Structure formats: structure tokens, C-alpha cells
Amino acid sequence: MNISEKTVDGGSITIVTIEGRLDANSSSVLEGRFNELAAQGGLKFVFDLNGLEYVSSAGLRSLLLAAKKTKANRGKLALFGMNENVREVFDMSGFSAIFSIYDTESEAVAAVQ
Amino acid sequence: MLVSRVDLRNDLQELHRLNLFLTGLTEQMAIDEKMLFQLNLICDELITNTILYGYEPGEEGRHWIELQVSSSPDCLEVWVKDGGIPFNPLERGEPDLDLNVEERPVGGLGIHFVRQVMDELYYERSEGKNVIRLIKRRKQSK
Numbered sequence: 001m002n003i004s005e006k007t008v009d010g011g012s013i014t015i016v017t018i019e020g021r022l023d024a025n026s027s028s029v030l031e032g033r034f035n036e037l038a039a040q041g042g043l044k045f046v047f048d049l050n051g052l053e054y055v056s057s058a059g060l061r062s063l064l065l066a067a068k069k070t071k072a073n074r075g076k077l078a079l080f081g082m083n084e085n086v087r088e089v090f091d092m093s094g095f096s097a098i099f100s101i102y103d104t105e106s107e108a109v110a111a112v113q
Numbered sequence: 114m115l116v117s118r119v120d121l122r123n124d125l126q127e128l129h130r131l132n133l134f135l136t137g138l139t140e141q142m143a144i145d146e147k148m149l150f151q152l153n154l155i156c157d158e159l160i161t162n163t164i165l166y167g168y169e170p171g172e173e174g175r176h177w178i179e180l181q182v183s184s185s186p187d188c189l190e191v192w193v194k195d196g197g198i199p200f201n202p203l204e205r206g207e208p209d210l211d212l213n214v215e216e217r218p219v220g221g222l223g224i225h226f227v228r229q230v231m232d233e234l235y236y237e238r239s240e241g242k243n244v245i246r247l248i249k250r251r252k253q254s255k
Contacts, residue, residue, distance in 0.1 A: 021132070024161045025125045054132075054150065056157045057222035067214045085150040092229045093222050094210030 001026035002051075003033050013044040013112055015105070019051030022059030030062040034069070043075030044112040048105065050081035055089050067099060076112035080105055115142055116183040123164045123197070124174040131156055131180070142184035148249075151230045152191070156180060158223030159193050159202065159245060167197025167243075191231075191247040200243055201236045202227065 001020040008015060014037055022030065037045070045066070055063075063079075070077040080102040082090065090096045102108040119134040121127040135153050138144060144152065163178055181192040207228075208221040227234065233248040 023128055023157060024165070025128055054153065056154055056161065057220075057226060058161060060222060061219045064214070064217060064219055068217075071214050085147060089154065089226070092226055094208075094212075097211075098214050098217065 001029065003030060005037065008109060009044075009113060013046060013109060014042050015046045015048055015109070017048040017051065019053075021054040022052060022062070023054065023056045024058035027058045027062040030059075031065055034062070034066045038066075038069050038073065038075075043070070043073055045070060045075065045077045046105065046108045046112060047077070047079045048081055049079055049083075049086060052082060052086055055086050057093070060089065060093055060095060063099070064095070076100075078102055078108040078111040080108040114183055114185045116181060117142075118179065118181040120177045120179050121160060122174050123168055123172065123176045123178060123195075125161065125164055127164075127178075128157055128161065131160060134180070135182070138182060138184075142182070142189065144184075144189070148189075152182070152189070152249075155227045155230050155247065156191065156193065158226055162200070162202070162223055163193075163195045163197050163243070167195055167200065186251070188232075188251055189249045191245075191249075193245045193247075194242050196242050199238050201238075202245065203234055203236050 001018065001022055004017045006015050007013060018030065067077055078100040100111055102111060117138055121130060132153055135149060135156065139149055160178055168176055176196060179194040183190045202224045205224045208225050227247065231247040232250045235246040237244050
């Protein structure tokens with residue numbers, strides 16, 4: 001798994017790109033990185049999942065923790081670009097209803113602005 | 114019937130080898146891309162559970178988990194056997210999927226996925242091993 005970040009909207013929104021396989025091996029990496037970004041004061045996040053090939057329940061756990069932390073900090077989190085298989089895992093878990101999910105980056109960015 | 118087997122150590126790094134093993138079966142067992150993803154998911158969930166909770170601390174990498182996949186025209190059958198502590202995943206309760214972000218617990222989804230994806234699930238404790246057998250029926254090609 002690879003994680004990279006960029007900021008938009010004058011630095012107020014962090015776009016986190018998650019690529020590869022998000023499973024029990026890599027979920028703690030995402031959790032750690034997100035906690036750092038949140039500790040730096042980040043409140044508005046967009047996760048770019050275009051390159052996310054695979055997610056297991058351990059991977060969902062790290063995404064849920066990010067959503068919980070953002071909610072507790074009164075921030076916003078939106079996801080976009082998930083493939084069909086990843087989308088089905090979200091559907092099976094009920095996560096499709098608790099995350100804000102968009103097709104494109106511009107829609108996701110607008111949702112957290 | 115085609116049968117293929119791999120033995121994985123109780124080490125999370127083995128999830129990579131799990132993916133390679135299943136990917137290697139797709140052609141001969143007529144597993145399409147969606148089925149591959151789902152098979153990988155449910156094997157990952159069961160094997161990750163065993164690796165994380167099946168053995169005493171410090172035992173990492175010292176035990177083997179057997180995975181066997183067999184293919185017939187009607188179905189795919191998956192066997193997972195491990196010598197870890199007795200654990201029947203079918204006794205796990207279903208998670209509440211309607212809770213909001215704050216209320217939602219962070220675990221309990223793995224077995225739910227296995228139930229969702231597979232058509233038949235069996236568990237037995239046999240000769241000191243957890244034996245899980247799962248069946249996925251192939252869709253009628255009409």
C-alpha cells in the first residue's frame with residue numbers, strides 16, 4: 001500500500017491518496033499517518049481511492065477510525081473513486097451509509113469545503 | 114474436480130502469498146475478477162483472525178494454516194484448517210450495520226463478509242484443528 005498527500009483550497013483540505021491493498025498488514029500504516037495529519041490540525045479530508053485495489057475488514061477499521069476522529073474533531077471526511085469491488089465491501093459492511101462517497105475529486109472536495 | 118492447496122505461516126506477511134495463490138487459480142478454476150476479489154476477502158478474513166487470535170503471543174510464524182480450494186462445474190469449495198485455539202466463527206453474532214459513525218464498533222465485520230459471500234458454511238473441531246468448509250455455488254450460465 002502507498003499513501004501520499006496533497007493539500008488544496010489554500011491548505012485547508014488534505015487529499016490523501018491510498019493505493020494498493022489495505023489489509024491487516026497495511027491498516028496500521030494508514031491509521032498512524034492519519035493520526036499524524038489530524039494531530040497537525042487537519043480538519044477537512046478527502047480520500048482518493050482510485051488506486052485502492054483491495055480492502056478487508058482490517059482496512060475498513062482504519063477508515064472508520066479516521067471517520068470517528070474527524071467527527072470528534074468536528075471536521076469533515078469524504079471519499080471518492082472507489083472501484084466496484086471495494087464499493088461492494090462498503091455496501092456489505094453498511095459503510096456506504098456512514099461515509100460520504102463521491103465519484104470525482106471535485107465533488108468530494110466541494111462536500112468538505 | 115481440481116484441487117489446489119497452500120500452507121501459510123501464522124504471519125500477516127503471508128496475506129501476500131495468499132493473494133498470489135488465489136490469483137494463480139483463476140484460469141484453471143474459471144474464477145472471474147469479482148469472484149477472485151471475494152475469495153481473497155473471505156480467506157483473508159478467516160486467516161487474519163487465526164493469525165491475530167489463534168495462537169499465544171510470541172508464536173508468530175511458527176504454525177501452519179492450510180488452505181485448500183477445489184473447483185467443480187457447480188461450485189467452489191474452500192477449506193481452512195488451523196491448529197490454533199478452538200474457535201467457531203459461525204457462533205459470532207451479526208454486527209449491527211445501522212449504527213452511525215460514533216456508535217459503530219471497529220471490529221466484527223470479517224465473519225459477516227464470509228456469511229455474505231459464501232452460500233454454505235460449516236465448522237468442526239477435528240483432531241485438534243479448527244476445520245472450516247465453505248461453498249460458493251457458481252451461477253447458472255444461462
